[in-house]
Amino acid sequence: xxxxxxxxxxxxxALALAACNxxxxxxxxxxxxxxxxxxxxxxxxxxVYPERxxxxxxxxxxxxxxxxxxxxxxxxxxxxxSSDSTLSCGTCHNPRLSFTDGQATxxxxxxxxxxxxxxxxxxxxxxxxxxxxxxxSATLEEQALLPIEDHLEMxxxxxxxxxxxxxxxxxxxxxxxxxxIERKSExxxxxxxxxxxxxxxxxxxxxxxxxxxxxxxxxxPTDSEQRGRDLFFVEFAGNxxxxxxxxxCHGSALFTENRYxxxxxxxxxxxxxxxxxxxxEVTGNIYDNGKFRAPSxxxxxLTAPYMHDGRFNTLxxxxxxxxxxxxGVINEDANIQPFTLTEQxxxxxxxFLKMLTDTTFVNKPExxxxxx
Numbered sequence: 001x002x003x004x005x006x007x008x009x010x011x012x013x014a015l016a017l018a019a020c021n022x023x024x025x026x027x028x029x030x031x032x033x034x035x036x037x038x039x040x041x042x043x044x045x046x047x048v049y050p051e052r053x054x055x056x057x058x059x060x061x062x063x064x065x066x067x068x069x070x071x072x073x074x075x076x077x078x079x080x081x082s083s084d085s086t087l088s089c090g091t092c093h094n095p096r097l098s099f100t101d102g103q104a105t106x107x108x109x110x111x112x113x114x115x116x117x118x119x120x121x122x123x124x125x126x127x128x129x130x131x132x133x134x135x136x137s138a139t140l141e142e143q144a145l146l147p148i149e150d151h152l153e154m155x156x157x158x159x160x161x162x163x164x165x166x167x168x169x170x171x172x173x174x175x176x177x178x179x180x181i182e183r184k185s186e187x188x189x190x191x192x193x194x195x196x197x198x199x200x201x202x203x204x205x206x207x208x209x210x211x212x213x214x215x216x217x218x219x220x221p222t223d224s225e226q227r228g229r230d231l232f233f234v235e236f237a238g239n240x241x242x243x244x245x246x247x248x249c250h251g252s253a254l255f256t257e258n259r260y261x262x263x264x265x266x267x268x269x270x271x272x273x274x275x276x277x278x279x280x281e282v283t284g285n286i287y288d289n290g291k292f293r294a295p296s297x298x299x300x301x302l303t304a305p306y307m308h309d310g311r312f313n314t315l316x317x318x319x320x321x322x323x324x325x326x327x328g329v330i331n332e333d334a335n336i337q338p339f340t341l342t343e344q345x346x347x348x349x350x351x352f353l354k355m356l357t358d359t360t361f362v363n364k365p366e367x368x369x370x371x372x
Contacts, residue, residue, distance in 0.1 A: 032166050033185045038173035040180045042067045045198075047125065050206050052215060052253040056125040062141065062194045064201060067178040072199030074174065075192055077369040080164055082109050082154035089147065089196065092118040095367045098299035098358075099203065104310025106153070114152045115276055117310040120303050122361065123296060125201040129258040133292045133308045136282045140197035145189060158189040165192065205298050205361040206253075213355070221355070228352025231345060244322060244349065248335040249294040255356060256296040264326020264336040265307055266290055271331060276309065287331050301357045315350050 042065035047056055058064065075081065077090040092106045093099040099121035105113045116133050124131070130138060137143035147153040148161060165171045166184040175187050178195055212218040221229065232246045249263070250256055260279045268274055271289045280289035292308045306312040312321065325338030361367075 031184065032163075033183050035183055036172045036176040036181065038176040040176055042178065042180075045069055045202070047202065047204065049126075049204050050211075050215070050253070053123075053204075053206065054126050054252075054254070056201065057128050057139075058125070058201070059139070059141070062197060064198050065178065067174075068195050068198040069202055071171075071174045071178040072195035072197065073366075073370055074171075075196050076199050077371055080168070081148055081156065081161055083156040083160075084109050087154055090369055092153075093121050095364075095369075096302075096362050098122055098205070098302045098362060100303045102304070104305050108150070108152045109155045110151065112152050114150075116308050117305065119293075119295060120299060121200055121203050122205040122298055122358075123254055124203065126254055127258045130293075134278045134282050135260060135293060140200055141190075141193045144193040144196040144200075148189075161192070162187060162189060203361075203367060205358045207360040208298065208356045208358040210352075210355040211358075222351065224348045224351040225355055227345075228348035228350070229355075231349050232352055244319075244339060244341070245335050246297075246322075246349075249333070250297045254296055255298050256294050258293070260288070260291040260293055261333045262290040262329060262331050262336075263292075263294070263322075264329070264332045265311065265321060266329070267327040268329060271329070278308065290329065290331065297353060298356045299358055299362065301354045302362065315353060316346060319346050319349060 045064040045066050045068075047058070047064060049056065062068075075089075076093075077088050079085045079088045079091070081088060087109045092101045094101055101118045104117060105115060106118045107113055119133065124140060129135065131140060131143040132146075137146065145158070148156050148158055165175070166187050172184045172187065175181055175191060175195075179191050181187065181191070213221055231244055234245050234247050249259070249261055266274055268290070271280075271286045274280070274290040277289040279291040280286060282288075295303075300306075300315070304313060304315075306315070306318050312318045319341060322336070323339055323341035326332045326336035
């Protein structure tokens with residue numbers, strides 16, 4: 001009888017092993033709960049930024065470390081996060097284009113276009129007022145979770161991503177080094193999002209020609225750049241209303257107020273007529289319809305086409321729109337008023353805007369794709 005029982009136990013064990021080797025949907029992965037053999041000694045990372053910038057938003061539950069940033073950089077550029085392993089975060093956020101993609105709207109893995117243009121990721125660490133064009137995510141950690149499961153973007157599930165990362169030959173060790181987990185089963189979407197957010201917080205841009213001339217007093221602006229600067233900043237305009245007033249929405253050292261506006265680009269019959277309601281989709285407030293984040297103008301030379309839907313191909317077109325004064329929709333920002341803009345004024349403003357290009361930022365080795 002004992003022999004017979006032992007034989008049955010052996011058979012059960014063999015069947016269990018066979019099931020663990022089954023890659024089909026009913027199988028199990030016996031490696032997912034394995035211990036991870038890697039050291040855990042995270043090194044703090046000090047974010048460098050100028051005093052003229054506001055204090056960065058650094059969550060206590062996700063401090064910057066060398067190991068967390070390294071993991072986040074790998075995840076950011078790895079197409080493993082998409083359903084067919086062809087698309088990564090870096091596909092739509094190219095560092096050479098100030099982390100945009102040069103398209104009006106981005107193309108997802110299903111070959112479908114998204115509704116909105118890819119935003120620059122420069123200086124996100126200093127934003128305390130929501131992310132995406134419509135502000136629907138309060139933190140970078142929340143923002144990092146959404147593109148994975150968006151059918152117009154990566155079209156994957158986090159369950160599949162977690163399984164792929166747990167089975168990967170390198171990622172378990174990277175997760176342990178960053179977050180101190182002990183088993184592969186502890187790799188989660190929340191930790192992946194934390195790592196991506198850490199990497200994105202390091203993307204600080206402050207070394208443009210404007211910074212060198214104005215803040216570091218290295219050299220002088222050209223006559224055209226100075227005239228453009230005088231046009232851009234409201235405080236240089238005196239009492240005249242016939243002025244672009246760009247700094248109303250693009251002020252501060254970040255060249256954005258990180259707020260949301262209806263900037264007059266849509267000619268609609270009323271507040272329900274916007275084809276994309278923007279902030280209104282998030283808040284449910286009809287007066288927020290058609291409002292979108294005012295992006296930073298740092299590196300604006302590199303981020304065409306412009307606006308949330310990429311409707312303007314050039315800076316000349318953008319300035320032409322603002323000079324026209326919008327369409328008079330009830331919730332347009334009060335500063336959207338027509339003004340005179342000569343061709344010389346336009347070229348001077350563009351000369352000034354090009355001073356905001358930061359070649360150090362877009363070429364920084366630590367920001368580039370580690371797989372290339």
